[in-house]
Amino acid sequence: MMTTLAYVVAYLGLVFFLIACVARFMMWSKMPMHVRWELYPVAHEGGGKAAYGGSYLEETDWWTKKREVSLVGELKVMVPEILFLVALREHNKKLWTRSFPFHFGLYLVGGVTALMLVGGLIVGYLPESIAAPVGKIISSVVPFLGGAGLVLGIIGAVGLFLRRRGRALRDYTAPADLFNLIFFIAAFGVALVTFIGFDRDFSMVETFIVNLVTFNLAPIGDGTGGMLLTLSAVLLALLVAYIPTTHMSHFIGKYFAYHSIRWSDEPNLAGGSQEKTIHELLSRPVTWSAPHIKADGKKSWLDVTLEDDDNETT
Amino acid sequence: MKQPDSVKDMGRRPGEPLAQINQFEQIPLPPPFDKLEDEPEFAQLSDSAREKYVVLDDTIAVNIEKPTTKEEEEKLVNGFLSGLEKLFSVEDNWTFLQPFEMSMEHCAKCHTCSDACPIYEESGENELYRPVYRSEILRRIYFKYIKKASPSLHGDIDLNWETVARLIELSYRCNLCRRCAQTCPIGADNGLLSREIRKIASMEMGIVPKELHDDGSVLQLKVGSSTGMTPMIVKDNIEFIDEDTAERTGYPIETPFDVQGADILLIHNAGEIMAWPENPGAFATLFEAAGLSWTLSSDVIGYDGINYGVWYDDVQFARVAVRHAQVAKKLGVKKIVLGECGHAHKALTVIADKVLTGDLNIPRESAIVTMRDILRSGAIKIDKSRNDFPVTLHDPCNMVRLMGIVSPQREIIHEVVPEGRFREMAPHGVENYCCGGGSGFAIMSGHNFQDWRHRMTGRRKFRQILDAFQDESMDPSHMKYLCAPCSNCKGQIRDIITYYDAFEKAGIYYGGLVELIVNAMEDVQPGFIDWEWH
Ligand code: SF4
Ligand code: SF4
Numbered sequence A: 001m002m003t004t005l006a007y008v009v010a011y012l013g014l015v016f017f018l019i020a021c022v023a024r025f026m027m028w029s030k031m032p033m034h035v036r037w038e039l040y041p042v043a044h045e046g047g048g049k050a051a052y053g054g055s056y057l058e059e060t061d062w063w064t065k066k067r068e069v070s071l072v073g074e075l076k077v078m079v080p081e082i083l084f085l086v087a088l089r090e091h092n093k094k095l096w097t098r099s100f101p102f103h104f105g106l107y108l109v110g111g112v113t114a115l116m117l118v119g120g121l122i123v124g125y126l127p128e129s130i131a132a133p134v135g136k137i138i139s140s141v142v143p144f145l146g147g148a149g150l151v152l153g154i155i156g157a158v159g160l161f162l163r164r165r166g167r168a169l170r171d172y173t174a175p176a177d178l179f180n181l182i183f184f185i186a187a188f189g190v191a192l193v194t195f196i197g198f199d200r201d202f203s204m205v206e207t208f209i210v211n212l213v214t215f216n217l218a219p220i221g222d223g224t225g226g227m228l229l230t231l232s233a234v235l236l237a238l239l240v241a242y243i244p245t246t247h248m249s250h251f252i253g254k255y256f257a258y259h260s261i262r263w264s265d266e267p268n269l270a271g272g273s274q275e276k277t278i279h280e281l282l283s284r285p286v287t288w289s290a291p292h293i294k295a296d297g298k299k300s301w302l303d304v305t306l307e308d309d310d311n312e313t314t
Numbered sequence B: 001m002k003q004p005d006s007v008k009d010m011g012r013r014p015g016e017p018l019a020q021i022n023q024f025e026q027i028p029l030p031p032p033f034d035k036l037e038d039e040p041e042f043a044q045l046s047d048s049a050r051e052k053y054v055v056l057d058d059t060i061a062v063n064i065e066k067p068t069t070k071e072e073e074e075k076l077v078n079g080f081l082s083g084l085e086k087l088f089s090v091e092d093n094w095t096f097l098q099p100f101e102m103s104m105e106h107c108a109k110c111h112t113c114s115d116a117c118p119i120y121e122e123s124g125e126n127e128l129y130r131p132v133y134r135s136e137i138l139r140r141i142y143f144k145y146i147k148k149a150s151p152s153l154h155g156d157i158d159l160n161w162e163t164v165a166r167l168i169e170l171s172y173r174c175n176l177c178r179r180c181a182q183t184c185p186i187g188a189d190n191g192l193l194s195r196e197i198r199k200i201a202s203m204e205m206g207i208v209p210k211e212l213h214d215d216g217s218v219l220q221l222k223v224g225s226s227t228g229m230t231p232m233i234v235k236d237n238i239e240f241i242d243e244d245t246a247e248r249t250g251y252p253i254e255t256p257f258d259v260q261g262a263d264i265l266l267i268h269n270a271g272e273i274m275a276w277p278e279n280p281g282a283f284a285t286l287f288e289a290a291g292l293s294w295t296l297s298s299d300v301i302g303y304d305g306i307n308y309g310v311w312y313d314d315v316q317f318a319r320v321a322v323r324h325a326q327v328a329k330k331l332g333v334k335k336i337v338l339g340e341c342g343h344a345h346k347a348l349t350v351i352a353d354k355v356l357t358g359d360l361n362i363p364r365e366s367a368i369v370t371m372r373d374i375l376r377s378g379a380i381k382i383d384k385s386r387n388d389f390p391v392t393l394h395d396p397c398n399m400v401r402l403m404g405i406v407s408p409q410r411e412i413i414h415e416v417v418p419e420g421r422f423r424e425m426a427p428h429g430v431e432n433y434c435c436g437g438g439s440g441f442a443i444m445s446g447h448n449f450q451d452w453r454h455r456m457t458g459r460r461k462f463r464q465i466l467d468a469f470q471d472e473s474m475d476p477s478h479m480k481y482l483c484a485p486c487s488n489c490k491g492q493i494r495d496i497i498t499y500y501d502a503f504e505k506a507g508i509y510y511g512g513l514v515e516l517i518v519n520a521m522e523d524v525q526p527g528f529i530d531w532e533w534h
Helices: A001-027 A071-084 A086-091 A092-124 A129-167 A175-198 A203-213 A224-246 A245-263 A273-282 A301-306 B007-011 B047-052 B070-087 B097-108 B116-124 B130-148 B161-171 B179-183 B191-205 B213-221 B231-249 B269-274 B278-289 B315-329 B342-353 B367-377 B407-416 B440-443 B449-456 B459-468 B487-500 B502-506 B513-519
Strands: B266-267 B335-338 B364-366 B391-393 B478-483 B508-509
Touching: A001 A224, A001 A245, A092 A129, A092 A175, A092 B047, A092 B191, A129 A203, A175 A203, A175 A224, A175 B007, A203 A224, A203 B191, A203 B364, A224 A245, A224 B191, A224 B278, A273 A301, A301 B315, A301 B487, B007 B130, B047 B508, B070 B130, B070 B191, B097 B191, B097 B478, B097 B487, B116 B231, B130 B161, B130 B191, B161 B191, B161 B440, B231 B269, B231 B278, B231 B449, B266 B278, B266 B315, B266 B508, B269 B278, B269 B364, B269 B459, B269 B487, B278 B367, B278 B513, B315 B335, B315 B342, B315 B407, B335 B342, B335 B367, B342 B487, B364 B367, B364 B487, B367 B407, B367 B513, B407 B513, B449 B459, B449 B487, B459 B487, B487 B502, B487 B508, B502 B508
Parallel strands: B266 B335, B335 B364, B391 B478, B478 B508
Antiparallel strands: none
16 A cells, blocks of 8 residues: 555656656746847857857857857766756855765766666566666666765755855745755655665665556565655655756756857847847837836837837936 | 845845945955055945935945835835836846846855855955845745745745835946856856846836936937937047047048948947047047948937946837947948947847847947957058057956957957067956946946945956056056956046056056057057056
């Protein structure tokens, strides 16, 4: 009964996580075009310009020239940023010593879970001749990576928690911020106790995940071990569902912060595809109330922009 | 040093300043200005001003009168909430909706950005000037009073007229330099949030510093320039500048006006024509010598590239940008070239990029790039030895961090200044520090605001300038050139050099970039840079 609950919560947690992430991604991607607000260096600037923060605006008659946009340049910044939080290391070393283990721990736990899910699919649906060796390899790396992930995640979360309670950040910390970290510490803590005390080779977890992907809701483990496994599965599933509903969904937002804002330098060339969108946006009504705007809720941006020169003072 | 204990103080301690700086506790400047006791006295705000206007700290920028009735108090609060809501609407704020929401939603309150802010640093890390302090107040107001979320989720704040009025004042304690945003690990932008608060005040509540609106964008739209110059006066002034420049250079020039079908419409910041006539004079000399097809415009607004809307109001911004483009369209030029003015560069090239369409979408280019190409072309002959003095370069934020124009100005300096004479400031390029006059401060001087900006916003730049010349004699007879290719930056730098008497005491002189080029042109008489304090 208890394990069945764990399966159900795990399914719901994962589904909710996916839906919430997609919704969040859609929310950011559906936002209207905004005015350019890039911030240099822009990583995809080609011709060696990204290295010192230069742009295509350094060229005479830049609109007649082909822009050099380097995807490799973006990857060179993005990959180390995602994996090692380079910006934080550069600008806030103290915080990085807490935030990096926390994030890297998350990546490891997430990565190991994904690995076990793939392993579960292979074991569940492919012939024994393939499933056995693959399962063996996965089983040999999972305990090590999973254990390391849990330990790093807890160390990082405790460090972040203490820092948030410290003088500098206390005033900027809402109870929810502390709750988020406690949630992480609790979920990872129970998982770590389960791992150390009852599931050193991650076999129970692996079985749980194989069952999950094969829709076999069979009970796993018994006694305290089984109970702890159930509890960790429930806590982790709830955590996974909770993350995208909070500001911790910044892993999605950050993609847009870079690609749609900081690095968004695509010019609106005369006669190009952007002009139509801009025109549509300029046709939207304005309701700002200050007298000098001269909006009435019906006039568009274009109308108020072209208002004649009897501009009012405030 | 007095500072707030908490974000919540914004709506508490009625009538009290939340922060005050003790000038004798500030970090000393480099020599020869390293004695705090020798620094000019920090002018205090008058009692009558404290009585009349909302009090935030040592100064006043916006002049928000204290409400005298309950209705007036409510008007402030309700106006602010209504404006804040509009910032989240596609209709009213498509211009900045995504960057705004990103910064509202994703700040981790980690304080990484604090050390990047020159104001926070030079204030002795006063909490009021922490970049995220004002953002956090805005965020809490939004979540608690508009989203009606529990304060345990996003933090608590009292909302009263003083919270609102102080927050608007506080949005004018930021240069909008976006140095903080550059260091944010998440991509949040406190500079942008300052600007969005300014927008609520201006676009919804009609509250804005007089210098930016009444005497700024409104005057520009009405008569053609925030300097008050009408087309006729501009033409007269330029004629005088041509004569004066020709006298100095021995190179006759006649600035072309309203040349139909010219390749280039050059738009200066009209402040140059009034305060630094050598700059338009040098441009005319260089462009004529290089044989360019160019013109100035004498149409209303066509001769003043400023656009103060970039600092406080999207509609005022769009009005000015469109008129600039209309002037260019009327002349049928191939491109607009922007003179040495950072915010005019960013306004018309980058921000207006998503406003100008169709036949108003006329290409824009930086004069720095144009000048770099003149030098590359070999059209003029250069004698570097004429610039044989120490030179350092101030990078205007708008050109470097916000536009990525970093290398052309250095290439120019390399071409016109002898080896070993140029030194970079630390840091420079895209990591530069604002001059301290950014976001309109250079033209704001009500009450003791000018003193405040010298103490707080301009101090880091002045420190950098002094540091850059530390290997040189600081004897006033040993002249040193600070190159600042931006009219607003020059205004701020002029003011701070004057404040510390750094020309008389340390031989620090300032000017633009084109002046350095013309000073080294073989075809003109030596001595274009006259080393006289104007
Ligand atoms: S703006 Fe960025 S750097 Fe500053 S506190 Fe927020 S998350 Fe941290
Ligand atoms: S934009 Fe510049 S002045 Fe404003 S808070 Fe950020 S660093 Fe400080």
